Amino acid sequence: xxxxxxxxxxxxAPGQRVTISCTGSSSxxxxxxxxxxxxxxxxxxxxxxxxxxxNRPSGVPDRxxxxxxxxxxxxxITGLQAEDEADYYxxxxxxxxxxxxxxxxxxxxxx
Amino acid sequence: xxxxxxxxxxxxxxxxxxxxxxxxxxxxxxxxxxSWVRQAPGKGLEWVSAVGGTSGYTxxxxxxxxxxxxxxxxxxxxxxxxxxSLRVEDxxxxxxxxMQGAIYESYYMDVWGKGTTVTVSS
Numbered sequence: 001x002x003x004x005x006x007x008x009x010x011x012x013a014p015g016q017r018v019t020i021s022c023t024g025s026s027s028x029x030x031x032x033x034x035x036x037x038x039x040x041x042x043x044x045x046x047x048x049x050x051x052x053x054x055n056r057p058s059g060v061p062d063r064x065x066x067x068x069x070x071x072x073x074x075x076x077i078t079g080l081q082a083e084d085e086a087d088y089y090x091x092x093x094x095x096x097x098x099x100x101x102x103x104x105x106x107x108x109x110x111x
Numbered sequence: 112x113x114x115x116x117x118x119x120x121x122x123x124x125x126x127x128x129x130x131x132x133x134x135x136x137x138x139x140x141x142x143x144x145x146s147w148v149r150q151a152p153g154k155g156l157e158w159v160s161a162v163g164g165t166s167g168y169t170x171x172x173x174x175x176x177x178x179x180x181x182x183x184x185x186x187x188x189x190x191x192x193x194x195x196s197l198r199v200e201d202x203x204x205x206x207x208x209x210m211q212g213a214i215y216e217s218y219y220m221d222v223w224g225k226g227t228t229v230t231v232s233s
Contacts, residue, residue: 002155034212036219038156045206045223046148046156052217089156093216099170100146100218105155 003028004090004103011109012080020106022073022090028101030071033093037066037075040087040105049088050075077108085110113137113222115207120227127197131227133190133207138222141165141185144210146220147192149203149229157203160192161210161218175201197231204228 005023012018022035029035037050048057050066053073063078073092077084090103119131131147146161160181161170169181180193190207205227208220 034217045225047223048219048221051219051221057221091219093218099172100158100161102156102158
């Protein structure tokens with residue numbers, strides 16, 4: 001059971017908008033720790049798509065955006081494309097555990 | 112180009128030991144904290160351990176404390192993970208990752224290696 005909770009799966013048709021939630025607690029997201037998001041395509045290493053809650057690394061399309069409020073965060077993907085089909089993970093720091101934590105991951109299916 | 116290349120993964124019996132290595136290139140290695148992250152077959156990502164750039168500070172997830180030791184050799188741009196008393200549940204792909212951020216609480220993994228596979232089985 002992960003410290004950060006994500007839905008196991010989400011889906012959307014090409015062109016649509018999807019959001020993936022990440023729920024934490026007062027010892028991680030609620031304590032002010034930043035939230036970061038990773039995309040993992042099948043058989044490959046994870047790649048950061050959002051860092052520090054709402055920042056995109058260079059090369060990541062502006063269709064990807066992040067937000068954070070209270071003890072939760074969200075990743076939004078607009079204009080869904082087939083290439084977005086992947087597993088997505090949120091990550092933060094937990095002060096009670098004195099370490100970094102990941103969400104359980106969400107599988108995005110593009111219908 | 113920033114690169115991380117892991118090695119050392121193998122099949123080992125429960126109770127055995129293994130040492131993973133990660134060769135870094137393309138950045139000033141000593142300036143950055145480094146982490147190991149693992150992924151069990153068909154499962155999600157799990158942060159395992161981290162080490163500061165020059166501080167020597169080390170961090171571990173509870174399940175590996177006392178069994179795993181992270182270290183680095185800044186003169187050789189190398190990161191290591193010594194794994195002792197291995198358990199079946201340690202079976203995973205182990206990724207080396209460069210950490211980025213202003214303070215530990217905001218650290219994220221901005222560069223990842225391709226991973227090395229550790230299988231613990233009798």
